[in-house]
Amino acid sequence: MTKTAQINLVVNGEKYFENVPVRMNLADFLRNKLGLTGTHVGCEHGVCGACTIFLDGVTARSCLTLAVQADETEVTTIEGYETDKNASDLIKNFHKRNALQCGYCTPGMLASSIEYIEQGNPPDRKKVKEHISGNYCRCTGYQAIVDAICTTIEERQSR
Amino acid sequence: MTGPATVFDKPTDYIGKSIPRSDASRLLRGQGRYVDDMQLPRMVHAVFLRSPYAHAKINSIDISQAIDLQGVVAIFTGKDIAQHVEPYVGVLSHLPGLRSPAQYPLAVDVARWQGEPVAVVICASRALGEDALEYIKVDYEQIPAVTDTLDAMSSEAPLIHKEYDSNLAWKREVEFGNLEEALAQDDVVVVEKQIKFGRHTGVTLETRATVCDYIPGDEQLIMYYAGQAPHMLQFILAKHLDMLEENVRVVAHDVGGSFGIKVHTYGDEIATAIIAKLLKRPVKFTADRLESFVTDIHARDHVVDAKIGVKKDGTIVGMGFNDFTGIGPFSMYPRTSAIECNQILNLTGAPYQFEHYHAVGNVVFQNKTLMCQYRAVGHPIAMAISDCMIEEAARVIGMDPVKIRKKNLIPDDAYPTKSVTGMRFDDLSHHACLDKLLEIMDYEGLLVDQQKERGNGIYRGIGFVSLVEVTNPSPMFYGVGGAPIASQDGATVRLDAAGALHVSSSVTEQGQGTNAILQQIAADVFGVAIERVKVTTGDTATVPYGGGTWASRGAGIGGEAMLLASHALKEQVLETAAVILQAKPENLDISSGEVISKESGEQKISLGDLAKIVYYRGNELPNDLRPELIATRHYRVTDFPFVFTNGAMAAHVEVDTNTGFIKILHFWAVEDCGRVINPQLVDDQIRGGVVQGIGGALYEECIYDTDGQMQNASMADYLVPMASEMPEITVAHVETYTKTSVLGAKGAGEAGTGGAPAAIMNAVNNALEPLNCGLWQMPMTPERVLKALGKIK
Ligand code: FES
Ligand code: FES
Numbered sequence: 001m002t003k004t005a006q007i008n009l010v011v012n013g014e015k016y017f018e019n020v021p022v023r024m025n026l027a028d029f030l031r032n033k034l035g036l037t038g039t040h041v042g043c044e045h046g047v048c049g050a051c052t053i054f055l056d057g058v059t060a061r062s063c064l065t066l067a068v069q070a071d072e073t074e075v076t077t078i079e080g081y082e083t084d085k086n087a088s089d090l091i092k093n094f095h096k097r098n099a100l101q102c103g104y105c106t107p108g109m110l111a112s113s114i115e116y117i118e119q120g121n122p123p124d125r126k127k128v129k130e131h132i133s134g135n136y137c138r139c140t141g142y143q144a145i146v147d148a149i150c151t152t153i154e155e156r157q158s159r
Numbered sequence: 160m161t162g163p164a165t166v167f168d169k170p171t172d173y174i175g176k177s178i179p180r181s182d183a184s185r186l187l188r189g190q191g192r193y194v195d196d197m198q199l200p201r202m203v204h205a206v207f208l209r210s211p212y213a214h215a216k217i218n219s220i221d222i223s224q225a226i227d228l229q230g231v232v233a234i235f236t237g238k239d240i241a242q243h244v245e246p247y248v249g250v251l252s253h254l255p256g257l258r259s260p261a262q263y264p265l266a267v268d269v270a271r272w273q274g275e276p277v278a279v280v281i282c283a284s285r286a287l288g289e290d291a292l293e294y295i296k297v298d299y300e301q302i303p304a305v306t307d308t309l310d311a312m313s314s315e316a317p318l319i320h321k322e323y324d325s326n327l328a329w330k331r332e333v334e335f336g337n338l339e340e341a342l343a344q345d346d347v348v349v350v351e352k353q354i355k356f357g358r359h360t361g362v363t364l365e366t367r368a369t370v371c372d373y374i375p376g377d378e379q380l381i382m383y384y385a386g387q388a389p390h391m392l393q394f395i396l397a398k399h400l401d402m403l404e405e406n407v408r409v410v411a412h413d414v415g416g417s418f419g420i421k422v423h424t425y426g427d428e429i430a431t432a433i434i435a436k437l438l439k440r441p442v443k444f445t446a447d448r449l450e451s452f453v454t455d456i457h458a459r460d461h462v463v464d465a466k467i468g469v470k471k472d473g474t475i476v477g478m479g480f481n482d483f484t485g486i487g488p489f490s491m492y493p494r495t496s497a498i499e500c501n502q503i504l505n506l507t508g509a510p511y512q513f514e515h516y517h518a519v520g521n522v523v524f525q526n527k528t529l530m531c532q533y534r535a536v537g538h539p540i541a542m543a544i545s546d547c548m549i550e551e552a553a554r555v556i557g558m559d560p561v562k563i564r565k566k567n568l569i570p571d572d573a574y575p576t577k578s579v580t581g582m583r584f585d586d587l588s589h590h591a592c593l594d595k596l597l598e599i600m601d602y603e604g605l606l607v608d609q610q611k612e613r614g615n616g617i618y619r620g621i622g623f624v625s626l627v628e629v630t631n632p633s634p635m636f637y638g639v640g641g642a643p644i645a646s647q648d649g650a651t652v653r654l655d656a657a658g659a660l661h662v663s664s665s666v667t668e669q670g671q672g673t674n675a676i677l678q679q680i681a682a683d684v685f686g687v688a689i690e691r692v693k694v695t696t697g698d699t700a701t702v703p704y705g706g707g708t709w710a711s712r713g714a715g716i717g718g719e720a721m722l723l724a725s726h727a728l729k730e731q732v733l734e735t736a737a738v739i740l741q742a743k744p745e746n747l748d749i750s751s752g753e754v755i756s757k758e759s760g761e762q763k764i765s766l767g768d769l770a771k772i773v774y775y776r777g778n779e780l781p782n783d784l785r786p787e788l789i790a791t792r793h794y795r796v797t798d799f800p801f802v803f804t805n806g807a808m809a810a811h812v813e814v815d816t817n818t819g820f821i822k823i824l825h826f827w828a829v830e831d832c833g834r835v836i837n838p839q840l841v842d843d844q845i846r847g848g849v850v851q852g853i854g855g856a857l858y859e860e861c862i863y864d865t866d867g868q869m870q871n872a873s874m875a876d877y878l879v880p881m882a883s884e885m886p887e888i889t890v891a892h893v894e895t896y897t898k899t900s901v902l903g904a905k906g907a908g909e910a911g912t913g914g915a916p917a918a919i920m921n922a923v924n925n926a927l928e929p930l931n932c933g934l935w936q937m938p939m940t941p942e943r944v945l946k947a948l949g950k951i952k
Contacts (some may be wrong), residue, residue: 037189037193038191039189042365048364077189078188082188094183095184098843100186101670101847102414102670103413103415104191107189129883130882133881135882136364138361138416139670141849143843143846143887
């Protein structure tokens with residue numbers, strides 16, 4: 001029999017108390033148990049970055065994190081970025097600049113972008129590229145994503 | 160003048176503007192609807208057991224230990240599945256001589272590539288299903304694998320299919336003029352090279368996935384599908400599962416990238432449909448990344464012996480090559496695995512004028528994953544053969560690479576014309592594109608910089624490509640050869656009672672912005688605000704019949720159908736309005752959701768009010784006026800087999816001669832895709848395409864050992880372009896509208912991938928020129944660079 005455990009966590013401001021198989025990863029838990037399918041899985045071994053979420057305010061690969069490791073934590077996923085991460089300007093700029101095509105990398109790209117901006121980094125294209133180099137995007141060629149991140153930082157700086 | 164041709168008589172509100180895609184709002188908030196997001200009541204999971212060997216006889220499969228495990232609902236072997244399916248054969252009648260044996264969804268007696276499915280566990284969860292796989296005992300008997308394409312053609316090679324006399328699937332020879340004689344002339348300089356193109360694959364970030372459901376009461380099979388061609392799959396499922404086509408519904412919602420990977424018949428997906436029908440419940444299959452690497456189609460894999468002859472003044476006399484390409488053990492159904500080779504035979508040298516051409520293509524079976532059409536099918540090979548050989552010839556005769564192109568490119572005023580292989584061209588602009596390219600890249604400045612840096616031991620190179628891209632295909636691409644692949648597409652436009660437009664189309668969306676451009680066209684041509692146009696694509700139950708997305712046809716064919724349908728509805732609405740307003744239809748127009756006077760612009764009646772009269776108060780209309788408020792139009796290309804797009808690109812690279820690393824400093828692309836409907840979307844299609852081309856040129860390769868084991872089937876080991884290595888890509892356009900449609904749009908989705916590899920190889924060889932060496936193998940890895948430099952063995 002697969003072992004299970006109780007976990008207690010907050011996801012996008014909502015409290016959950018769930019019974020999960022101990023081997024279930026956090027991505028599967030968010031997607032299949034909570035129905036938060038905005039988090040995507042591209043490789044399941046920590047390489048593509050699609051599954052990146054915030055765990056207690058720090059980015060984490062939800063495919064490499066077990067659901068039980070998220071016990072007593074606060075998780076923020078793409079469904080919460082507009083409200084819980086104040087990222088509506090970043091989202092608007094991604095939209096305006098077409099910084100997504102198929103949208104599969106988008107949850108992880110937004111997470112890495114938010115992290116870059118929150119750390120107070122400059123709108124420096126080279127630095128942005130380095131920062132998002134753990135996130136694979138097959139569609140855009142990355143340029144539009146870098147544009148959207150830099151524009152957001154510039155707009156915030158001039159506010 | 161009346162009719163659709165008048166659409167562009169006045170300025171457009173939306174066509175030609177960079178309007179953000181409305182679908183993107185949803186995707187940016189985690190509200191996508193990808194296949195793996197679906198959970199249906201009573202849904203179970205299909206988990207496949209795959210052959211660990213590239214070539215093995217399956218003596219027996221013992222499921223007795225696995226069947227009673229927790230969560231296991233059923234187990235099917237290849238033999239079980241074979242009883243419920245008519246096998247398929249990947250041949251087309253317009254590729255005469257192409258052979259491939261009947262293929263079943265799962266291997267039956269023999270597994271012929273590592274990753275071929277041999278059995279499937281149906282289970283309550285994917286995790287429990289993977290546990291159960293461990294308990295299925297397969298008695299395999301290994302057979303020597305044939306992996307190398309050239310070895311596969313030797314007379315000693317083991318035969319992959321006993322019924323054939325060799326491992327050759329197809330061979331075609333194309334000859335125009337007399338190349339051998341022309342190259343033998345005294346004043347002709349002949350250059351010969353072997354160029355190798357590694358095998359790579361699509362690596363869509365969303366892996367292949369399907370949920371299949373069967374509703375016994377309706378005898379209906381529904382396949383939710385992450386794919387490009389719903390109607391094609393509807394036909395295939397009906398035919399091979401022995402169902403009525405109308406009882407098969409294929410639905411594609413959001414798709415996480417496709418690039419040609421998701422337009423083929425995959426055994427695991429067909430088996431999932433069969434099992435849903437047998438078990439009468441929903442079954443989900445989502446490939447994991449390892450499964451993707453060893454079962455998604457691979458692409459390229461060519462060894463080409465090429466030659467070119469030029470005169471001292473740079474005039475191209477002729478070119479020729481012999482291409483060997485390995486396609487795995489079967490030709491993929493239904494598009495076949497010979498199209499890439501065929502494209503290379505047809506397209507090599509296509510931008511240039513010359514008389515003598517002799518090309519041979521050999522398509523070879525081997526024990527590797529199946530090879531088939533991936534973004535820019537054949538183009539990267541064809542463009543690299545001609546443009547890398549041209550630049551090499553230019554080096555030999557001491558001519559500038561731009562000059563040699565200008566001398567040989569088909570003049571812009573020569574159209575309509577034909578290529579040496581008989582491809583019919585119209586509305587192309589090679590010279591205008593090359594001129595524009597030179598303008599945006601500052602070629603002279605780069606040359607000065609190159610000279611200066613060489614003095615510092617820094618080796619920079621500039622490389623070009625002039626290219627054509629096959630877009631907007633007519634029935635001559637597939638339909639003519641018997642494939643169930645529509646080349647025409649349909650669009651339906653309907654006015655609702657609130658004055659909004661509901662449009663549907665048979666082309667599909669994978670993120671390239673199809674829905675957005677359809678919305679722009681409908682809003683513009685009909686005359687409503689873009690927010691009031693709702694788009695439906697991807698569902699065979701609701702959209703008109705058509706081909707879907709492939710060969711860069713969405714805008715050119717799907718867009719034209721939408722233009723025609725929107726225009727037809729507009730005429731109908733104006734006739735109705737004319738009766739209501741007691742005016743003449745030709746004096747009325749529609750703008751911003753209002754019927755207006757053409758002359759004064761005065762608003763006469765809103766579309767909502769008009770629709771309400773028609774739908775609710777028909778009594779106010781004369782009895783003989785029966786407005787439909789819906790129009791459907793279909794469109795196919797009739798005058799040409801394909802509508803070619805052209806472009807010119809350049810790469811600026813730096814080769815580190817100590818480490819072998821190649822850095823792309825900048826990339827420029829000038830594209831003539833006819834009318835640009837949404838500049839931002841087109842530019843980003845080009846950029847994304849260029850980056851995929853960079854992947855093939857520098858990083859991506861499916862590495863196999865001699866036993867046919869893929870050595871790097873994970874994202875950690877298979878290198879894809881990541882942000883930090885990617886250059887800025889400057890995109891510009893020349894717009895020569897195609898005369899084959901009112902819209903005038905050609906395709907744009909594949910040019911970047913088709914052209915970038917040649918430009919990069921040229922840039923690298925330009926950089927290496929002073930070091931007296933060259934590199935003729937893609938991907939151009941650091942190791943290969945160092946080997947070319949003679950620094951390692
Ligand atoms: S799915 Fe987690 S990094 Fe790829
Ligand atoms: S938008 Fe498709 S992977 Fe990034």
